[in-house]
Amino acid sequence: MTHPLFNIENKVVAITGAGGGIGRAVAKGFAESGARLALIENAEANFEALRGELAALNAHAAGYYVLDVTDREGCFSCVKQIVEKFGQVDVLINLAGINQRMRPELYTEAIYDRIVDVNLKGTFQMCQAVYSFMKANRYGKIINVGSITAIAANQHLPVYAATKAAINQLSKSLACAWAPEGIHVNVVHPGWIDTALSRQARVDIPGHAERVVATTPAGRWGLPEDLVGTMLFLAAPASDFIDGANIVVDGGVTSQL
Structure with missing residues (x-):
């Protein structure tokens, strides 16, 4: 039996970027x-793998959008x-995101x-879109997704890092504004996670995979599944007094000098 603090049964959970490696695990x-x-x-094609995985779980009814x-109009x-x-x-879990790995002077x-x-x-637009409905219920959870690049610099991801740092500050502002209305906004910062995107970086950058393992105290790459527990916690009643927090899931990377 699930403890009431961690019970999310029948909760309606909207996930952007649901077809990606992390999105599917979540x-x-x-x-x-x-x-x-x-x-x-x-894109509809991005649901293909996820539909099969959820069908195998006999999951509750799901909607695909x-x-x-x-x-902006589309979000609302x-x-x-x-x-x-x-x-x-x-x-609401905001996982949708993109990056482009290149040196700063090369960005168009x-x-x-x-x-x-x-x-x-x-x-931001997705947060705005759910606001009125969560306010009407006097309750809601918004989990925005940052990155360790919002905490520690990466010379090849300057714009991506800047957006993730901005999401961090945006989320704190939303938390302050909306917590009185029962809406709890927090940020999860993933570290080096093994996804299709990161696998391409390993191919493109010689020695990258080994450097990640060597500089991660946990001694391995993170898996998409490593983020699930944190997401569940932030979606559950157990986190009802947590607002504007940053939770780093990185195997200890950013804990080092």
């Missing part, structure tokens, strides 16, 4: 905990559709704008 974790899922991706999070419309289907939205305006629009603007 979606499965919430499905196994009895949540109802509203899964959001920017195609959305470009840079489209998507959340409205979720509420029409499920009656409410209890938890178009690349800069796209990263900022998806990562920062998209996160």
Whole structure:
């Protein structure tokens, strides 16, 4: 039997970037905990693997929504559709994000704008879109996703790092503004996580995989599943007095000098 502090059964959980490596692990974790899922991706094809994985779990009814999070009207419309289907939205997890690995002097305006629009603007717009519904219920959980690059610099990810640092400060501001209305906003900062995107970096950068292991006190790459427990905690009643927090899930990387 699940302790009431950690019970999220039947909660409506909206997840952007649900078809990515971390998104799929988080979606499965919430499905196994009895949540109802509203899964959001920017293309229908990105749901393919996730649909099969959730079907194998006999998961609760899930809704699938195609959305470009840079489209403000689309964000509000998507959340409205979720509420029409499920009656409410209890938890929002903003996982949608992109990066572009290159030296700072090589960024074009178009690349800069796209990263900022998806990562920062998209996160903010989704938070705004769920606000009125969470306010009406006097309760809601928003989990925004940062990165260890918001804490420690990375010369090849300057714009990505800047957006993640901005998400950190944005989330603190939202927490201060919305906590009196029962809406709890927090940030999870993943470290080096083994996903398709990070695997490509290992191919492109000689020795990268080995350096990550050598500089991580836990002695390994993180797995998408390593983030699930933290997400579940921040979505559950156990975290109802946590607002504006930064939880780093990085195997100890940023704890070092």
